[in-house]
Amino acid sequence: MEKAKIAVIGAGPAGIAVGVEAKAHHISPTVLFEKSEAFCDTIQRLYRPGKRVDAVYRKMVVKPLGICQFDTESKEDFLKRMEAYIRDYELDIRYRSEVNAVQKADGVYRLRVGSDWVLEAPIVVVAIGIFGKPRKPDYPIPKEIRERVFFEAPCECPQEGRVLVVGGGDTAAETACFLCEGCEEVYLSYRRPKFFRINPVNLELLEKKAQTGKVQLMMNTDIDHLEPDPQGVKVVFKDGQEMVVDRIYYCLGGSTPAGFLRSIGVEFQDGKPVMDKYYETNLPGVFLAGDIALEKGSIMAAFNTAHIVVKRILEKYGDLIR
Ligand SMILES: Cc1cc2nc3c(=O)[nH]c(=O)nc-3n(C[C@H](O)[C@H](O)[C@H](O)COP(=O)(O)OP(=O)(O)OC[C@H]3O[C@@H](n4cnc5c(N)ncnc54)[C@H](O)[C@@H]3O)c2cc1C
CATH class of the missing domain: 3.50.50.60 (FAD/NAD(P)-binding domain)
Structure with missing residues (x-):
């Protein structure tokens, strides 16, 4: 040997x-x-x-x-x-x-x-x-929507659609900013009231995108589960709020x-x-x-x-x- x-x-x-x-x-x-x-x-x-x-x-x-x-x-x-x-x-x-x-x-x-x-x-x-x-959420991902749910940051930006990024770190911030290049609506859901892990450069870029309405920040939101929807993926939050998106990107490390x-x-x-x-x-x-x-x-x-x-x-x- x-x-x-x-x-x-x-x-x-x-x-x-x-x-x-x-x-x-x-x-x-x-x-x-x-x-x-x-x-x-x-x-x-x-x-x-x-x-x-x-x-x-x-x-x-x-x-x-x-x-x-x-x-x-x-x-x-x-x-x-x-x-x-x-x-x-x-x-x-x-x-x-x-x-x-x-x-x-x-x-x-x-x-x-x-x-x-x-x-x-x-x-x-x-x-x-x-x-x-990659770390995944605790709730199951229904098989009908699996091709719309991603656990890695995208290397190419989709050129249309409504997307949700989940996470509160640098990768989530970078992904949200990147998706603005092509997607019509970009949301970022984070379960805490404030970001505390993002580096200053990414935070500044993200805040600029949020100020210009390119990224909608959804602070203090925690997903309960996902459901298939004729329009894509229905996201149901723990506070009862719901939204439908085309794709979800989990950036959970x-x-x-x-x-x-x-x-x-x-x-x-x-x-x-x-x-x-x-x-x-x-x-x-x-x-x-x-x-x-x-x-x-x-x-x-x-x-x-x-x-x-x-x-x-x-x-x-x-x-x-x-
Ligand atoms: C999207 C993203 C953005 C990031 N941005 C930054 C940044 O800007 N700055 C920063 O400092 N950090 C960043 N990080 C974190 C950084 O990438 C990691 O901290 C770093 O890569 C850790 O290096 P590593 O060698 O420990 O592991 P890895 O880089 O993960 O390397 C592990 C290697 O081991 C190989 N491997 C795994 N299992 C086996 C096996 N059984 N046999 C043989 N080979 C195997 C893998 O293929 C891989 O090549 C980022 C991470 C991600 C995901």
Whole structure:
């Protein structure tokens, strides 16, 4: 079986930054596994073309600690930056390789892709993010309206119709502003009376759209359920209010892929994976990096987890990786 010093699962910002930091410290071989055809699948797939990638995301100013860092720039420039890291640090990324199991045997971890155990390494960093599984509402979505209900921000703007965006974060704000480019009526429903997570740039843009009537803000509204309607989707709110829209976009973020982590033996406490301050789990040598390691994720925070993890690997497992 192929052997590596560090196996990294996921080639998003966190996984790539782990690869970069490991390479900078000559930890070789370090092998990254990525389930999709390209690096940074979350960004490639869920960010619309031209999207601003904010260095200060969800109002969190994160001071860069390691090699990977960036200033606010477009999606395309950010992806070029990541491509340059991959090229300059000669990262070994295995694309179309979804790791579906990790097992400890003879003191090392073995990784399975498809039905084959493909690689073993003493250290594993899990950097699979949370956006493989977008968060969904508790109420069911009737099957008649499923093609009108979306759990990801749109990459293309529909050129007509009445749409409802649900959520109170940056993605909800950006989605509402973006949909104004084509849709006749855009509504944004948020269950709180005030936005508190949106960064100042997005908030200003959203407020401008609201002032000019392009986005109708529906604060303090909470959806009870959805129903099929001859005109589209009937949205019934908890206060009894109803509206009919053509499409709904839920921007509720993602959730920790607990199933995968549990299946490899990571313990959970109060719904969160058990980790020390260096993001090492209860399994010695298995670390988490990026969104799955963080309460509030962002790209810069993901980069920093990678720096902390690799520093810790050097300190604690120097004998195993040199
Ligand atoms: C619409 C949207 C807008 C955002 N805007 C911003 C912003 O402006 N600024 C900001 O800082 N943050 C933003 N974020 C958040 C940011 O994208 C995340 O914090 C960041 O991508 C986290 O990086 P990560 O590497 O932890 O996870 P991800 O970027 O999700 O990467 C995980 C990678 O692992 C791969 N993977 C998953 N499972 C497996 C497996 N089993 N085997 C192999 N590979 C696997 C995935 O394909 C993916 O490539 C935004 C998020 C969204 C959804």
